[in-house]
Amino acid sequence: MQKQGQSIVNNQHDELGEFTQCWLSGVLKHSGAQKVICFLSQVSGTQLFKMAEGDTQRNDQRTIKLTYLEHNHVKNKRLNTDYREFNTLTLCMAEGRNFNLHFSQCSEEIKDLLFEQSEHYSLTDGEVEFMPLKNSQQRVSGVLMFYYPSFSSYKQSDRQTIHTLNSLAVDRLASALKKQQKSLEAKLTSYANNTDIPSDLNIIGNSQAIKTVRLTISKALHINRNVLVTGETGSGKELIAKAIHQFGNRRNEPYVVQNCASIPEHLLESELFGYQKGAFTGADRDYIGLIRSADKGILFLDEIGDMPSSLQAKLLRVLEEKKVRPLGSTTLYDVDVKVISATHQALIKKIEQGEFRQDLYFRLAQFPIALPALREREGDVALLSHFFANNYAQEQHQATPELTKEFIEYLTTYSFPGNVRELKNIIERCCMEAPESKKLDKIVIIQVLNELMMMTPQRQNENQQTGSLSSQIEQFEKTVLMAYLEKHQGHLQTVANRLELSKGSLDYRLRKFNLSAKEWRY
Ligand SMILES: Nc1ncnc2c1ncn2[C@@H]1O[C@H](COP(=O)(O)OP(=O)(O)OP(=O)(O)O)[C@@H](O)[C@H]1O
Structure with a gap:
């Protein structure tokens, strides 16, 4: 598509490409800007990608360049997941309002997006405007x-017409892009899988389940939405909260933690909301409370399912009004906190039973993250075991033990009711019990698991709390057989006697579970 005085670089020869060109040409014309770059958010997510840019000066001609869905742009880290450096861009996206900066105030990343680095130095003037694109x-x-060469060119831009053009374009772009969503998201997913996000977020795991969680977390890093993390005990909920703080846009602000189950109701109330001197017996000074301490940062509320109803109502008010009133005070204080809450309980069930407020749930779960149990993360037990063994060896200034194949194979048959925390504990105990050779084999893991089983008699039952009744009974039966084989070093007749089974019946059961008594003869 060629217009008078324009050189168009169009790498998308389709209807959407043509439409985008018309729209951006109009926007450029009415803005009086030298440059415009269009970023769109991923259709079902929060990542931004660069779709198109227009430059009135390049080669002294008006140039519109469409870059959307170009593989190298999708892969370009700076334009996607890792846009935490694009503070103003992100802010504009999150808050939905205009921002203006003098070019010299812009971050290096923003400057790089607008111009080649060598060009920065010659620019002494110029205004950069960030304008949100809103759909209907x-x-x-x-x-x-936008980049305007001077403040006066910015002042002269025809905002009204630009807004009209945008409102006409955005829905159309969104629906056209939706059609291409699948291929774009596949690229973004493969991009995310190929980066070093795993180590970045300190969340170890290579299973599909944990990759999906990491991808979800990367979306939660830079948006001001409350996050609810659900998952079984010890599955890493707090680790996620820490990662969101450490790698998100509030990383330089406070991170405040409160467990809602660990203290009585009145203490929890004064801890969270603060109090004024004299508010109650013992209040001998003003206390700002944890919510205000977390201002601009993150408040992590662990075990939110245990928060008493009266406090649920109070917390809801804070989240809705963004204001806190300390106990005994009449003053309301503004607060800006991102709340990450966590629970191992089924909150939906608690809502049905009238124990948890639905309106609070929706406020807290603006961005829900469901953490899979360790037994649902294929391959991660081995990875995490090596990780914990390495960490332990480093902490103790010892050589890292070798985890043998049989050790890992045996370990992976266990169902880890205590999830990653339990695995960490098991590996650390195994490291303590390691023989001089520093080789951890099956004998070590069997011993440690048995010791743990003896220490927590109810553990066998906890260990079976998933799946159908028959599969739970089978798992229990297998655990008992292994424990007896271990105890009697694979002596079949003794095991059969102790379990009051005939030898034939024991043989049948061992075959059923693919167990060989030989492995216990050491
Ligand atoms: N994917 C992981 N990679 C590395 N360490 C992990 C991972 N998941 C959990 N851990 C470790 O396991 C332990 C338990 O994790 P965490 O305390 O976050 O679990 P939780 O779900 O919050 O537990 P709870 O339900 O008891 O509050 C911590 O030491 C944490 O660092």
Whole structure:
């Protein structure tokens, strides 16, 4: 598509490409800007990608370049997951309002997006504007970033016409892009899988389940939405909260933790909301409370399912009004906190039973993350075992033990009711019990598991709390057989006697579970 005085670089020869060109040409013309770059958010997510840019000066001609869905741009780290450096861009996206900066105030990343590095130095003036693109439902779908050579050119831009053009374009772009969503998201997923996010987030695991969780977390890093993390005990909920703080846009702000189950109701209330001197007996000073201490940062509320109803109502008010009133005070204080809450309980069930407020649930679960149990993360037991063994050896200034194949194979048959925390504990105990050779084999793991089983008699039952009744009974039967084989070093007649089974019946059961008594003869 060629217009008078324009050189168009169009790498998308389709209807959407043509439409985008018309729209951006219009926007450029009415803005008086030298440059415009269009970023759109991923259709079902929060990542931004660069879709198109227009430059009135390149080669002294008006150039519109479409870059959307280009593989190298999707892969380009700076334009996607890792856009935490794009503070103003992200802010514009999150808050849905315009921002202006003098070019010299922009971050290096923003400057790099607008110009080649060598060009930065010659620019002494210029205004950068970030304008949210809203669809007909007022949802922010992207951002237009303009560069004006001077403040006066910015002042002269025809905002009204630009807004009209945008409102005409955004829905159309969104629906056209939706059609291409699958291929884009596949690329973004493979991009995310190929980066070093795993070590970045300190969340170890290579299973599909944990990759999906990491991808979800990367979306939660830079948006000001409350996050609810659900998962079994010891599965890493707090680790996720820490990662969101450590790698998200609030990383330089406070991270405040409160466990809602560990203290009585009145103490929890004063801890969270603070109090004024004299508010109750013992209140001998003003206390700002944890919510205000977390201002601009993150408040992590662990075991949120145990929060008493009266406090649920109070917390809801804080989240809705963004204001806190300490006990005994009449003053309301503004607060800006991102709440990450965690629970191992089924909150939906608690809502049905009238024990948890539905309105609070929706406030807390603006961004839900469901953490899979360790037994659902294929291959991760081995990875985590090596990780914990390495850590332990480093802490103790010892050589890292070798985890043999049989050790790992045996370990992976266990169902880890205590999840990653339990695995960590088991590996550390195995390291303590390691023979001089530093070789951890099956004997070590069997011993340690048996010791743990003896220490927690109810453990066998806890260990079976998933699956159908018959599969739980089978798992229990297998555990008992292994424990007796271990105890009697694979002596079949003794095991049969102790379990009051005929030798034939014991043989049949061992075959059923693919167990060989030989392995216990040491
Ligand atoms: N994917 C992981 N990679 C490395 N360490 C992990 C991982 N998941 C959990 N851990 C470790 O396991 C232990 C338990 O994790 P965490 O305390 O986050 O679990 P939780 O779900 O919050 O537990 P609870 O339900 O008891 O509050 C911690 O030492 C944590 O560092």
